[in-house]
Amino acid sequence: MVIKTEALTKNFGKITAVNELDLEVKEGEIFGLLGPNGAGKTTLISMLCTMLRPTSGKAWVNGFDVVREPGKVRKSIGIVFQQASVDDLLTGRENLQLHNLLFEVPKAVRKQRIDEVLSIVNLEKRADDFVNTYSGGMRRRLELARGIMHHPKILFLDEPTLGLDPQTREHIWEYIKELASKECMTVMLTTHYMEEAEQLCDRVAIIDYGKIVALDSPDALKNNVARDIVKIKQKIPDIEKIRKLGYVMKAEEKEGTLYISIKDASLHLQDLLSNTGPIDFVEVRRGSLSDVFLHYTGREIREGDAEGGFWERMMKR
Amino acid sequence: MSEIEGIYAVWLREAKIYIREKERLVSAVISPLLWIFGFGAGIGTTIESVGGYSYQMFIYPGIMVMTVLFTSLFYGIYVIWDRKLDFLKEVLVAPVSRASVFVGKMLGGATDAMVQVIYLIIIGLIFLDVPFTPLTIIEAFLMLLLISIAMVSIGLVIGANLTSPEGFSLVINFVMWPMFFFSGALFPVSNLSPWLAAVTRINPMTYGVDAMRGIILGINHYSLLLDTAVLMVFTAMMMGIGIMSFRRM
Numbered sequence: 001m002v003i004k005t006e007a008l009t010k011n012f013g014k015i016t017a018v019n020e021l022d023l024e025v026k027e028g029e030i031f032g033l034l035g036p037n038g039a040g041k042t043t044l045i046s047m048l049c050t051m052l053r054p055t056s057g058k059a060w061v062n063g064f065d066v067v068r069e070p071g072k073v074r075k076s077i078g079i080v081f082q083q084a085s086v087d088d089l090l091t092g093r094e095n096l097q098l099h100n101l102l103f104e105v106p107k108a109v110r111k112q113r114i115d116e117v118l119s120i121v122n123l124e125k126r127a128d129d130f131v132n133t134y135s136g137g138m139r140r141r142l143e144l145a146r147g148i149m150h151h152p153k154i155l156f157l158d159e160p161t162l163g164l165d166p167q168t169r170e171h172i173w174e175y176i177k178e179l180a181s182k183e184c185m186t187v188m189l190t191t192h193y194m195e196e197a198e199q200l201c202d203r204v205a206i207i208d209y210g211k212i213v214a215l216d217s218p219d220a221l222k223n224n225v226a227r228d229i230v231k232i233k234q235k236i237p238d239i240e241k242i243r244k245l246g247y248v249m250k251a252e253e254k255e256g257t258l259y260i261s262i263k264d265a266s267l268h269l270q271d272l273l274s275n276t277g278p279i280d281f282v283e284v285r286r287g288s289l290s291d292v293f294l295h296y297t298g299r300e301i302r303e304g305d306a307e308g309g310f311w312e313r314m315m316k317r
Numbered sequence: 318m319s320e321i322e323g324i325y326a327v328w329l330r331e332a333k334i335y336i337r338e339k340e341r342l343v344s345a346v347i348s349p350l351l352w353i354f355g356f357g358a359g360i361g362t363t364i365e366s367v368g369g370y371s372y373q374m375f376i377y378p379g380i381m382v383m384t385v386l387f388t389s390l391f392y393g394i395y396v397i398w399d400r401k402l403d404f405l406k407e408v409l410v411a412p413v414s415r416a417s418v419f420v421g422k423m424l425g426g427a428t429d430a431m432v433q434v435i436y437l438i439i440i441g442l443i444f445l446d447v448p449f450t451p452l453t454i455i456e457a458f459l460m461l462l463l464i465s466i467a468m469v470s471i472g473l474v475i476g477a478n479l480t481s482p483e484g485f486s487l488v489i490n491f492v493m494w495p496m497f498f499f500s501g502a503l504f505p506v507s508n509l510s511p512w513l514a515a516v517t518r519i520n521p522m523t524y525g526v527d528a529m530r531g532i533i534l535g536i537n538h539y540s541l542l543l544d545t546a547v548l549m550v551f552t553a554m555m556m557g558i559g560i561m562s563f564r565r566m
């Protein structure tokens with residue numbers, strides 16, 4: 001286990017941000033933490049990277065105790081914070097140079113690493129401009145470049161692609177995947193983007209109020225909970241009849257539209273339609289992680305939403 | 318090796334920013350000029366010579382100490398800014414000991430102060446005919462460096478423990494002005510009332526001013542050895558407290 005926690009807890013006064021959390025992350029895994037604002041994701045990551053002291057419980061990163069061996073933990077990790085931490089008053093390249101010194105990148109490869117990560121995040125052209133002339137997304141990219149530059153064994157990403165355009169986001173996902181498989185790097189990331197969790201993560205933990213409420217691969221999570229949703233519009237719907245069908249998990253009418261949850265629409269759609277009689281409109285929507293999320297937390301997670309989060313703070317600058 | 322690189326990285330960042338912020342360089346020259354030519358020349362017309370030197374010359378070593386004192390103490394405010402802008406996180410999460418982070422910052426602050434010292438020496442040589450020799454310039458420089466390290470440490474301790482720049486200014490004023498006024502920078506420490514003498518005796522800056530006056534003008538109240546010893550102990554203590562407060566950050 002590259003990351004392991006036992007009853008890890010953090011209290012801020014009366015608030016319990018992380019609540020007796022048990023977690024194990026395997027080597028080479030891309031592990032996602034999905035949760036609404038205030039769920040405790042950042043607090044958990046802060047404790048794992050030794051920036052916050054747990055109130056109680058234990059945690060090991062790369063086999064080292066985060067409280068007793070913080071130095072060894074720090075040598076094993078890279079981190080991209082939720083809030084920007086690149087230095088405005090330096091150029092992009094200077095930020096990376098400082099990181100090289102601080103994170104003990106061997107002298108021989110320093111220059112090459114800088115060029116390498118700059119090209120991954122497409123910042124070569126702006127590398128020698130001051131960071132305070134960068135856009136929000138460019139800062140984020142610089143920060144990512146910095147996080148991976150020293151080839152850490154474990155990479156923590158706190159909402160890594162928040163505010164990036166889709167193209168850059170996919171570029172970065174690809175690179176993270178590649179790093180994880182090629183260098184056997186373990187990645188723990190938090191995200192609000194369902195798509196990110198589905199595309200990138202081997203396993204996803206859904207966190208709410210500091211506790212894990214579900215943990216599995218994205219597909220398995222979807223199978224357990226989420227189902228396909230068939231939307232039907234018709235003149236005189238007969239909900240009771242539809243509800244009696246064995247494969248229908250749930251049927252509801254909202255504003256003249258019938259929402260029918262089915263385990264697997266591809267198997268039962270035909271039969272369903274033969275039972276509903278004539279219809280005006282039908283649409284099948286594949287279940288997604290956001291349905292899983294809704295199921296476990298009773299709340300919607302709005303994609304790209306980060307109240308009081310990184311983006312707001314970025315814009316205020 | 319990596320610790321040294323860590324110290325270098327932290328210092329390098331401070332030095333780069335200092336060079337780029339032109340306002341800091343400009344204010345670094347102007348404030349001591351005001352003291353010497355405004356205050357020193359003004360009061361100087363009403364005060365006869367002190368110890369065989371004009372008042373302006375007499376306070377010159379004290380102004381040097383004062384400049385270092387102010388610049389060094391105020392430097393701690395940048396820790397608060399760094400923390401506000403979250404830059405500090407990157408340094409704090411690095412596999413570099415907090416002692417090294419502290420030393421890097423401390424050297425950064427001392428660099429600021431020592432750049433000012435160089436201006437002051439040039440001003441003294443050109444406009445005041447201060448009787449410097451190459452040796453006394455080096456001695457003065459080293460003494461001021463020692464003072465600067467102590468004062469930067471105090472500033473960093475305060476910066477590490479506070480979160481608002483306003484709070485910092487408030488606290489620093491309570492440290493700075495007493496240290497300056499009761500140091501003998503503006504008056505000789507002989508023939509003082511008993512309580513004032515007692516206050517000056519427990520103020521470490523008194524020994525700094527005395528040492529500087531001894532080195533530059535040859536007027537000593539205490540011995541240079543005592544001055545240096547007191548300052549070294551004081552500096553070591555402040556550095557220790559500084560490293561401790563960075564560990565808790």
Ligand SMILES: Nc1ncnc2c1ncn2[C@@H]1O[C@H](COP(=O)(O)OP(=O)(O)OP(=O)(O)O)[C@@H](O)[C@H]1O
Pocket residue numbers: 012015016017035036037038039040041042043044082309
């Ligand atoms: N330094 C702090 N002092 C007091 N309370 C805190 C502190 N840091 C976090 N909290 C509280 O702990 C809880 C968890 O916060 P955390 O930042 O870990 O959430 P998050 O899951 O990262 O949320 P987001 O998606 O908004 O980033 C919140 O209720 C928050 O108010």
Ligand SMILES: [Mg+2]
Pocket residue numbers: 041042043082158
């Ligand atoms: Mg967070």
